[in-house]
Amino acid sequence: MIVEPIRDKKKINDLLIFLKGKIDRDWLLCKFQLNTGLRIGDVVKVKVSDIFNENIKFKEYFTLNEQKTGKEKKIKLNKEIKCALKNYIIESKLTLNEYIFISKKGGHISTVQAYRILKNAANSLGIENFRTHSLRKSWGYWTYNASSYNIGLIMDTFNHSNQTITLKYIGINQEQKDELYSIVQF
Numbered sequence: 001m002i003v004e005p006i007r008d009k010k011k012i013n014d015l016l017i018f019l020k021g022k023i024d025r026d027w028l029l030c031k032f033q034l035n036t037g038l039r040i041g042d043v044v045k046v047k048v049s050d051i052f053n054e055n056i057k058f059k060e061y062f063t064l065n066e067q068k069t070g071k072e073k074k075i076k077l078n079k080e081i082k083c084a085l086k087n088y089i090i091e092s093k094l095t096l097n098e099y100i101f102i103s104k105k106g107g108h109i110s111t112v113q114a115y116r117i118l119k120n121a122a123n124s125l126g127i128e129n130f131r132t133h134s135l136r137k138s139w140g141y142w143t144y145n146a147s148s149y150n151i152g153l154i155m156d157t158f159n160h161s162n163q164t165i166t167l168k169y170i171g172i173n174q175e176q177k178d179e180l181y182s183i184v185q186f
Contacts (some may be wrong), residue, residue, distance in 0.1 A: 004129035005137035005171045008081045011127055012138065018121050026117045028088050029101055029109075030135060035081040037157065040115070040132040040172030041067045047095040048089055051077070056089075059080055069159055140170035 006012050006080050012034065018165035019027040033043050037129055042064060061074040077085070085100070094100065099108035109117075115132050122152040 001131070002129050003131045003133050004136065005134060005141035006127060006130075007138075007141060007171065009142075011125065014125050015121055015127065018125055019117075022121075024088055024091070025101055025109075026121075028084055029114060030118060030121075031084050032081060032100075033132070033135040034139055035078055036062075036075055037136050037143070038064075038073075038075075039066070039136060040111050041066060044099075044101050044102050044111060044114055047096075048094050048098055048100060051085060051100070052089070052096065054096065058086075066159075071159060137170055139171075140166070144170055144172070 006015070016027060016034075018099070019030050029043065032038075032046070033040060035044070045067075046062075046064075050064065051059060053059055055131060057076065060076070062077055063072060063074050065072050088094075089100070091100075094102075101109050101114070103109045103113065118132055118135070119130060121176055122134070127134075140154050140158060143157075144151060147153060151163045154170065155163055158166060158169065160166045160169065
């Protein structure tokens, strides 16, 4: 199955609204992945102490070792996700040593459960070619556009070996390439 980024911001917004209307944890799961571009396997394992220090103040960077690559990743969380995290952690009364995405069974939710939650929401909204990796790819796609097509930076963030891999990964297709030719006209 082809896994695609969500190229329509309205669909992203609809997905977040749909999840917010269900369970706040699931909404935050989606929002966190969309704002960090992390793999779901890394997201579900985040603890409060990974984000906050003892004084419940944000750490300068959210730092983790990626499960797949083993490489350290430093992320400066944006205002949007910081606000969502703080509100959720306070409302849920989570302590520093707890997982943010708690399972009812204890510990953190599994990647399979995260997939079920997000896939169900995407199906309900008619979002096609969706897997949990779609949110990571969506981050790449929208960051690529917002960064004035800085593919090198996106490539480095995803630890890809070349630009072609990154462009294919974030779903840049001929239609997007065609748009480039209409940007500059003489």
